[in-house]
Amino acid sequence: MLANRLTRGTLGAAMIAVALGTTSVVSQVSTAAAWSLEEAAAPYKGATIRTIGEALPPLEAMKKLAPEFEKRTGIKVEIEMYEHSEAVNKVMLDLNSRRGRYDFIIQPHRELGKFVTNGHLGSLEKYLDSAELRDPQFKPEDQLYPRLWKEISWYDGKVYGFPFTALSMYMWYRSDLLSDEKEKEGFKARYGYDLAPAQDWKQYRDIAEWFTRPDQRLYGTALQGKRHEALWYEWLNFLYSFGGDMLDTKSGSECGPVIVNSPQAIAATEYYKSLKAFSPPDTLNYFWDDVMALMQQGEVAQLIMWNDSTYAVAVDESASTVVGKMGFDIVPQGEGGKVAQVEGWSYLVPTSSKNKEAAYLFIQWMMDYDQQLNQHLNGGATARPDVYSSEEVQKLPYSRASMDSNAVARSKPTVPLSGEMTDILVRELSSYLADEKTAKEALDRSAQDISTLLGSCAPMKYPVE
Amino acid sequence: MNTVKQLSRGRFLLDRGASLPLLLPATLLVLVFLVGPFGYMAYTAMTDLSYANPDQNGAFIGLDNFRQLVRNDPVFWDSFWLTIRFVVASVTVEFALGFALAWLIWRFIERQRLLTTLLLVPMMLAPVAVGLIWRLLLQGDFGMVSYYLRAVGLLSQQSAVFSTPYLVMPTIIAIDVWQWTPFVTLIILAGLMSLPKAPFEAATMDGAGPWRQFIDIMLPLLRPIIALVLLLRGIDAFKEFDKVFILTGGGPGTVSELLSIYAYRVNFKNWNLGYGATVAFMVYLVVLILCSIFYKAVYWKSPVGKV
Numbered sequence: 001m002l003a004n005r006l007t008r009g010t011l012g013a014a015m016i017a018v019a020l021g022t023t024s025v026v027s028q029v030s031t032a033a034a035w036s037l038e039e040a041a042a043p044y045k046g047a048t049i050r051t052i053g054e055a056l057p058p059l060e061a062m063k064k065l066a067p068e069f070e071k072r073t074g075i076k077v078e079i080e081m082y083e084h085s086e087a088v089n090k091v092m093l094d095l096n097s098r099r100g101r102y103d104f105i106i107q108p109h110r111e112l113g114k115f116v117t118n119g120h121l122g123s124l125e126k127y128l129d130s131a132e133l134r135d136p137q138f139k140p141e142d143q144l145y146p147r148l149w150k151e152i153s154w155y156d157g158k159v160y161g162f163p164f165t166a167l168s169m170y171m172w173y174r175s176d177l178l179s180d181e182k183e184k185e186g187f188k189a190r191y192g193y194d195l196a197p198a199q200d201w202k203q204y205r206d207i208a209e210w211f212t213r214p215d216q217r218l219y220g221t222a223l224q225g226k227r228h229e230a231l232w233y234e235w236l237n238f239l240y241s242f243g244g245d246m247l248d249t250k251s252g253s254e255c256g257p258v259i260v261n262s263p264q265a266i267a268a269t270e271y272y273k274s275l276k277a278f279s280p281p282d283t284l285n286y287f288w289d290d291v292m293a294l295m296q297q298g299e300v301a302q303l304i305m306w307n308d309s310t311y312a313v314a315v316d317e318s319a320s321t322v323v324g325k326m327g328f329d330i331v332p333q334g335e336g337g338k339v340a341q342v343e344g345w346s347y348l349v350p351t352s353s354k355n356k357e358a359a360y361l362f363i364q365w366m367m368d369y370d371q372q373l374n375q376h377l378n379g380g381a382t383a384r385p386d387v388y389s390s391e392e393v394q395k396l397p398y399s400r401a402s403m404d405s406n407a408v409a410r411s412k413p414t415v416p417l418s419g420e421m422t423d424i425l426v427r428e429l430s431s432y433l434a435d436e437k438t439a440k441e442a443l444d445r446s447a448q449d450i451s452t453l454l455g456s457c458a459p460m461k462y463p464v465e
Numbered sequence: 466m467n468t469v470k471q472l473s474r475g476r477f478l479l480d481r482g483a484s485l486p487l488l489l490p491a492t493l494l495v496l497v498f499l500v501g502p503f504g505y506m507a508y509t510a511m512t513d514l515s516y517a518n519p520d521q522n523g524a525f526i527g528l529d530n531f532r533q534l535v536r537n538d539p540v541f542w543d544s545f546w547l548t549i550r551f552v553v554a555s556v557t558v559e560f561a562l563g564f565a566l567a568w569l570i571w572r573f574i575e576r577q578r579l580l581t582t583l584l585l586v587p588m589m590l591a592p593v594a595v596g597l598i599w600r601l602l603l604q605g606d607f608g609m610v611s612y613y614l615r616a617v618g619l620l621s622q623q624s625a626v627f628s629t630p631y632l633v634m635p636t637i638i639a640i641d642v643w644q645w646t647p648f649v650t651l652i653i654l655a656g657l658m659s660l661p662k663a664p665f666e667a668a669t670m671d672g673a674g675p676w677r678q679f680i681d682i683m684l685p686l687l688r689p690i691i692a693l694v695l696l697l698r699g700i701d702a703f704k705e706f707d708k709v710f711i712l713t714g715g716g717p718g719t720v721s722e723l724l725s726i727y728a729y730r731v732n733f734k735n736w737n738l739g740y741g742a743t744v745a746f747m748v749y750l751v752v753l754i755l756c757s758i759f760y761k762a763v764y765w766k767s768p769v770g771k772v
Contacts, residue, residue, distance in 0.1 A: 089733055096516050114736075117519040214623065225628070227716025282605020282625035284717040294606070416517050420735040427540075427719065434630045434718030 035136055037365060041073035044358035048076040051359075052091060053106030053345065055081035056308055057379025058165050062366065065374060069365050075358045084229075095120040100352035104359035106164045109152040109344050110422065113253060113414040116155045122351050123158045127360040138364050144383045148409050152344030152383075155414060156253045161346035162367050163383035165308055168342045168405035169237055170398075171204075172295060172313070173197050173302040175327035177211065186210075198302070198332045201241070201271060208278035211301035220278035222291040222300045227430040230287035232422050235272055235429055236341040237304050240410050242268035243335035246421065246450070248461060252414035255457035258450050260425070261443035262462055264335060269439040273432060284433055296320040304331055307405070310398040311379035328401035330408070340405035341412070344383065417453055424449045503749075509742035516736035523739070530743035541744065543719060544727040545751075551634065551723060552702040555641040559698060560691075562642065563649025570650070571657040581654065584647035592644075596711030599640050603627060603712075627713055630720045637709055637721060641702065649694050656690035657683075692763040696756060703752055724748055 053059045059081055066077040082090060088111060094101045095115065107115070115121045127133050128140075140149060140162060153161040177183055178195055187195035191206050198204035208220030224230040239245065244265035249256035259265070276283060280294065292309045294300045298321050312319050314326045330338060347363040349356050365371065373390055376382040381402065387393055388403050413421060425446050432442040444464040451460045510530055515521035534541055570577055587595070602610040605625025614620035626632050660683065668678050684691075706725035709715065715722035715730070728748065732741030 092516060092736065114517050118516070119519075225717070227714045227718070280606055280625075281623050282628045284628035285605060285625065285713070299606070416519060419517060420737070423730060423734050430716045431718035434716065434720060436630075436718040436720075 035131075035134075037072055037135070037361065040133055040135075041075055041358065041361050044355065044361070045074035047355050047358045048078060049103040049355045049359050049362060050078040050080065050101060051104050051106060052080040052082065052087055052102050053164070054084050054087045057311055058308060058345075058375055058381065059106070061375040061378035061380055064378075065366070065371055066362075069362055073358075073361065075355075075362065077362060095350055095352065098352045100350070100354050102350060103353045103355040104347055104349045104363060106345050106347055109252075109346055110412065110414055110418050112153075112155045112160065112346075112348075113416045113418060115348065115350075116158075116160060117416045120350055120352070121160050121348055122356075123160055124162075124349065124360065125159060127357070127364075128159070133357060133360055133364075135364055138367060140367065143367075143386065145385060145406050145409070148342065148344065148383050148406050151252065151342060151409055151411050153346040153348075161348040162363055164345040164347050165381040166342065166344050166383035166402075166406055166409075167381055168307055168340045168402065168409060169233065169304050169331065170307065170340065170401040170405050171198065171302060171329045171331050172305050172310070173207075173327050173329070174298070174300075174322065174325055176322075176325040177301055178207075178327065183210075197327060197329050200332050201238075201334055204302070204332045205271075205275065205278075207302055208275055212278040217299050219280050219294075219300050220302070221275050222286060222294050222303045223272070223275055223279045223283045223433075224286050224288060224291055225276070225279075225284040225430070225433050226287045226290075227426060228287040229422060229426060231429055231433075232426050233306075233341065233343065234304055235269065235425075236412065237331045238268040238272045238334075239265055240339040240341055241331055241334040241336050242271070244268050246425075247413055247458065249413070250411075252411045252418075255415055255454055257461040258447045258454070258458050259461045260450060261440070261447040261460075261464070265443055266439050268334070269429070269432065269443060273439065276433065284430075296322065298322045298325075307381045307398060307402050308379065310402075314397050326397060328398040330401055330404045338404075338408045339410050340408050342405070342409035343412070415454070420453055421450050424453070506742050506745060509739055510746045512739045514739040514742075516738060518737075521737075521739065526739070530740050531747075533740070534743050534747060540719070540722075540727060541724075541747075544722050544724045547634075547722065548703060548705075548724040551638065551641075551705065552699055555638045555645075555702050556695060556698045558638065558642050559646045559649050560695060563646045563694075564653050566646065566650045567653035567657060570654055577654070581651060584650055586647075587644045588648050590644070592707035593711060595640065595644050596708040599708070600712055603636065628717065630717050633713055633717065633720050637712065640708060640712075641705065644708075645698060645701075649698065652690060652694045653687070656687050660686055688763065692760075695763075696759060699759070700752055700756065703748070703755075 053062075059079065063079050063081075066079065070076055080090075081087075088107065091102065091105050091107055091111075092114075095118075112121075144163065145166065148166050149163060152163055152166065153159060175197075178197060184195045187207075187210050190210065193203075195207070195210075196203075198207055204221075210220065211218055212220040224234045242264045244259070244262050244267075246258070246260045247254075247256045248259045280286075280299070282290075286294075288306060288309065291300070291303055291305060292313060295303065295305070295313050296319055310328065314320070314323060314328075317323045330340060347366070349359050349363075353359055366375075367384075369384065369386060372380075372382045372384050372387045373393070376387050376393060377396075382388070383406070385403070388399055393399050412418075415421075428437075428442040428446045428449075431437050432439055437445075447460050447462065448464060451458050509523075511525060511527055512523045513521040513526050513529075514523040570580060574580055590598070599610075602608050603626045605611055605628060611620065611625060614626075615622055620626065624632075626636050664682050664686070665678055668682055673681070704725055705723055706729065709721050709723055709726055710729070713721045715726040724744070725748070728741060728744045731737050731744055735741075
């Protein structure tokens, strides 16, 4: 009897559950069916939304995609493209003048703290909560790499944007050279182990040394040693991998003790400079464009570079002489384990924007699978794992390295004064490379200056005597 | 008689205050584009305005920025002395070469017009273009000038101009000399061409040789022109930014961090606009002081009079 009742009760509960579930699915399907981009965009038809970003393949790909959005919505999209610093400076001036020239902006995540704390950005939560604007199929919490999204588009626990590009740096190497039988034989005879893509920094230096042959116009590596942000970005790979960091914090929006002159940081910096011997003579005048050009010309065996430049070297035959000869892997491991330095550019909507809703709709549309796939295949760097799983993307020689790097993305300071922190470090690192001071002197000075800059929240963990 | 009438009518109008409307447009332009912005810069220099730090919202802090700059900013002072060295070196070389070239042209060349047109070319290029051209020419891997410097043994195979710290400033000075020597040449040449012949003929009659004529007649007569050239080049060199920004960005290390590069970093990298205005104000002050000292030195007891 009891068994009978239990069975009946269980069956009833199961039926209710099925009924509820069905209702939920039906309601979701009906909501999904009810929402359409055309309808959502109808109130904004005829509007023009203007944006600004860095003149690189991902933005060019977006420019090619925009006409489809314009056709479907009647919203016109204007895109301004500038060189990196120009794109950042123009936005800073526009935001501070409150002119509202840009309806949405595409900016590197190191700028986020400055924008948010000065009230230039509004959280996007209200758009995500809006039944009229939000596409029910758009589920960033499930569709994006969660750590990466939080790292590059969130500040202080709030969402301010979506990743335009998930930029990480990884190791580029000449697979043809590393798999050449004669090279392998010679390398093993000299170093006592097999020639293969470097897994640790000792191997990385050995390979750099082995392939440095100036008479053949071949160098083991190429450092981005110019006094430029590129130097700092490159150095971060070494810093993180050696187990160092700039601030002792858990997230980019936190302020905390300065540890940039830790023993690990000094070791990383000294190691970094030791590679100068295997880099072309003009290495202190290089930034990302120069080393990319060298790689395209086949003059370098391995280096650490950005994923958004990979396409131009590994795929674009009109620009590169080494298509089909390139391999990619996560940066070699040090004491800090597997880590990647990540810098994303995000879609952000300024508070001064005159067409916030239309801008949100465009951004949301760009985050769709189809647009993300198209952009990624044309030199983009998506933050959607499902795009990486597509067959076409899997064929790209750098997909594995991108995915591995995205998975171990490391945060960096995005506090309002992080730009000035970077400037201090660029100056000091450049001084060290130019033999003006030792690694310890350069990092001690950096730590002192950063601690003074950030104030009482950032005491020095390694005080200078 | 007519002329006298016109003149007296002109004087009458001026006396009646009709000069005011005539002066107004120029005065307004000066007020709006020079005095106004300068006043605003001076005010900003006394605030803590920062676009980066939300705690610094432009509060008035008196002379704190100036105190910080003078007492606690070694980077500013390093940049300052580097800029002074750059100005002295580049203007001296430009003047010496420019003068010599002008004298040679004046003395020996018939078709001066063609040559002067050719001389204008480097000056007509925008400084940014000059920077980009020389960045390519001196590029360490494929730069044409680097290649020939290596070929003749002036540069070792394993070095490059902008990656060798001790070569960076001399190279920047050389590029400035390449760009601006023609300017000096043209101005001095114009001065030479307008020299009166009589004093030289008289000196020749009195038995003065070419050297004596050069020292005692030509140089004093050219004094206002020379002063003008040195002043213009000095001010311009003090503000040098574009070429250095393109070529080295102030590096490697701090070897080419001129004052203008430092001001740019403070203002547009760190967005510390209050302090940045202080740096700019100090640059203005230094230029003003140097100019007035120079002006007094050149025109003091000048036999030719003021320009």
